[in-house]
Amino acid sequence: MSETPISQQEGLLPGSAGARDPASAAPALEHGDLSPAPTRARSSFWSIFQTPWVRAIAPLVFVVIIGLIFSASGTFLRWGTHRDMLRQVSVTGILACGMTLVIITGGIDLAVGSVLGFCAVLFSLLSIHRDWSPWGAIPLVLLAGSALGLLAGGLIARFKMQAFIATLAMMVFARGLAKSISGGQKVSGAVLNPDGSYKYVELPRIFGTLDHKILGENVAVVTIIFLACVALCWVLLARLRWGRYLYATGGNEEAARLSGIPTNRVKLLAYGMSGLLSAVAGICQAVQEQQGDPEAGSTYELSAIAIVVMGGTNLNGGRGGMLFTLVGAMTIGYLEKILSINAVSEASRLMLTGGIIVAAVLFQKVRK
Amino acid sequence: MTGETATAARVEMGAPLLSMAGISKSFTGVPVLRDVSFDLLPGEAHVLAGENGAGKSTLIKIAAGVHTEYEGQLVLYGRPTRFTSPHDATAQGISVIHQEMSLIDAMTVVDNMFLGRELTRKASARQWTDRPAQLRKAREFCAQLDLDIDLSQPVENYSLSIKNRIEIAKALAFNARIMVMDEPTSALAEPEVDRLFGLIGQLKERGCGIIYITHRLEEIYRIADRITVLRDGRHIGTAAARDLPEAELIRWMIGRELSEHFPERKTALGAERLRIEGLSVPDAGAASTGITRWLVQDVALSVRAGEIVGIAGLQGSGNSELLRGIFGAYGKLEHGKVSIDGKPFDVHSPRRSVRQGLAYLTSDRKGTGLVLGLDIAQNITLASLQAVSPAGWLSRSKERQVAERHVRALSIRSTGTTQEVATLSGGNQQKVALAKWIETQPRVLLLDEPTRGVDVGAKHEIYELMNEWTRAGFAILMITSEMPELLGLCDRIVVMHRGRVSAQFSRAEATQERILKAAMADMAA
Secondary structure, eight states: THHHHHHHHHHHHHHHHHHOOHHHHGGGGGGTTTHHHHHHHHHHHHHHSHHHHHHHHHHHHHHHHHHHHOOOGGGGHHHHHHHHHHHHHHHHHHHHHHHHHHTTOOOOTHHHHHHHHHHHHHHHHIIIIHHHHOOHHHHHHHHHHHHHHHHHHHHHHHHHHHHHHHHHHHHHHHHHHHHHHTTTOBBEEEEEOOOSOOOEEEOOHHHHHHHHEETTEEEEHHHHHHHHHHHHHHHHHHHHHHHHHHHHHHHHHHHHHHTOOOOOHHHHHHHHHHHHHHHHHHHHHHHHHHHHHHTTTTHHHHHHHHHHHHHHHTTTSSSSHHHHHHHHOOOOHHHHHHHHHTTTTTHHHHHHHHHHHHHHHHHHOOOO | OOTTHHHHGGGGOOOOSEEEEEEEEEEEEEEEEEEEEEEOTTTOOEEEEEEEEEEHHHHHHHTTTOOOOOOEEEEEETTTESSHHHHHHHHHEEEEEEESSSSSSBBHHHHTTTSSSSSSOOOGGTBBBBBHHHHHHHHHHHHTTOOOOOOTGGGSSSSSHHHHHHHHHHHHTTSSSEEEESSSTTTOHHHHHHHHHHHHHHHHTTOOEEEOOOSSSHHHHHOOSSEEEEETTTEEEEEEEEGSSSHHHHHHOOOOOOOOOOOOOOOOOEEEEEEEEEEEEEGGGGGGGTTEEEEEEEEEEEEEETTTEEEEOTSSSHHHHHHHHHTTTTOOEEEEEEEEEEEEOOOOOOHHHHHTTTTEOSSIIIIIIOOOSHHHHHHTGGGGGGOOOOOBBBOHHHHHHHHHHHHHHTTTTSSSSSBBBSOOHHHHHHHHHHHHHHOOSEEEEESSSSSTTTTTTHHHHHHHHHHHHHEEEEEEEOOOOOOOHHHHHHHHEEETTTTTEEEEEEETTOOHHHHHHHSSSSSOO
């Protein structure tokens, strides 16, 4: 069944180009001129996919078309479905923002999931059990996340440790830290008394505020936070001097260093930002789950990498961008949403997601 | 031609092990070897001489099976042969003792010696290496070379000189009859060199033939039975070492026609801009072995405003390392003093050097010069981003203005300032790299091979630009391996040999002979 949309899509595009825009398709498409026609048509068709933008958006368009076809009797057409997709992809999306910065410098950050878990626990602990106001708790949690990111970045920049190793160590360490401060328990409104009984406390208002939908119940607050993170990172990458430093360091570290770019501080910035954004994601995760789970966010680092790669940012560094990551997040989000509204089993969903990531990346590699 | 008599004199030694005839080879249309002939007799050390870029390494790579596409004939032990791969050449008895070691540091001496040709117990169990047999064999070869070391230690535990001998033992283990040694002494101290030469004597007695490349005159006459000289990819001649006096050898090596026209240079020299005293750079790579080796040793020179000083030197002379050292690419300078315009210059890091008015064009523009994934404008502003990003915000329009100004001034041919530099031609890439440094408004420009891999038209444009910049008061210190550039462009020429300055010439004093002699001989400055 799944061949239908693919063949339809392929059949549609070149045909419509020939029909609607005969001028640009030129005489090569005329009948009778048989031999050059197919090659010309094909090369102009493929040349559309030479621009990174089209290559990034094409998988998203493809997934949305699938969604329109398998709309689960109209569920896909309702705004609520899209709102939920955006909400569900927000946490890993925020991680993917930081991941994009790191990957552009030519590195990788495996610690984001664990730092998220630690920050979720820390935030819940401070605001539920210690009655901290959000004005104190949020900055402290953000600071803690940044510190862990900077620590990993320091190992990479100062001691020339491989990013994979340094952040792998941080991933294990931060998970341990999360379990240590929580005592291995989920931190929720049920507080364990010394005598073994539970006391139930009301969750602070901040939990409700952040896990809320605004604008007439149309957009979740975490989605707004996600989009704000995208905007923040976009400004950094596209508009600030340090963003250019990130690209140059990832593109050719030695050339950047010899041009007077402080490559070590550039790496600190990338991993520090990744830690900061992991903390933001951790807070969002805590308010969504209404608790701080020390196991929260495990394997999220892989989802974040998948989003970045899906968007077309190259793992070799030096290329890519924030808007690609936004597109990647939406592609993965829609994919999962479509599979779930069509009640595809989790086993098939995982296998399909894996296959589609491979297909999307292969597609982006296609060059003439 | 010139070699006829020499060959006749040695004919009693037997037929050549290797003979190459009419070898031609080009890279992307540029010929690097033209109709070159070369032969190697058993029991001789045959020195291959020539300046940088003469075609020596290309010839060697053909003999070692690295380049398999070429014109001409290669006859090995009397049979016409065409190697299919380096492995094939090794299997047929040709071993290359590399300048940069080809040993795998983390593996043991034994494993290195049999790498790719492991001994196996029997044919039916090919996957199982016969370790005891390997160890026995390895001991045997090492004993022959007086090499008394623990063979089960990783290679990284040994000094360069031991590694050198391990490589030779490895070649013996491979039954090599032809050994190619490319500057094997560049990293060795004098007693170790004697040892190596003793070893070469032994190898000759066994009937091995040795192709030896060196840039040291003294060494050539110590080791060579015959000498073949290449120049600009052509075979200039082959002669017995005793029939080829030093002066004649140098004449063979140079003789490059100075046909290129250089723009007329009216030099108006200003005050001293750059001054270097007692600068030395230790080899960080050799530090682990406990021996201090110097890449650059005790160099003193100065450049005045408006002056172009050229640094000549053959491979391994330390000239690139000198520029890197001045620029702070190795970090803080431990030995020596640098000053610019009379004020002490803090050699600390490239970042600080750029801020203090120093610019450094590397010789490898793709590897260390440009960020290929960024566009023209982004590369041009890379070293001076502060100027186009007030308060940290990049101003796209300012950046574009800066880039367009340079694109016009340097006539960089492109589709626009947003073209990726990876898609530019070599000459235009080089101009982008130069523009990056000019934009920093440096007081001193360090240029390492500014015209390497650049077409003739762009070369001339770069010469014109250099004249223009010196008129504006920049001081230029540049490395070039092109003799015509040294003689036609530079006001003064500093020659380096093995990390030291071996001679300095004014433009009037300089001749090709003098420069090459100073670049090859250990002599006082």
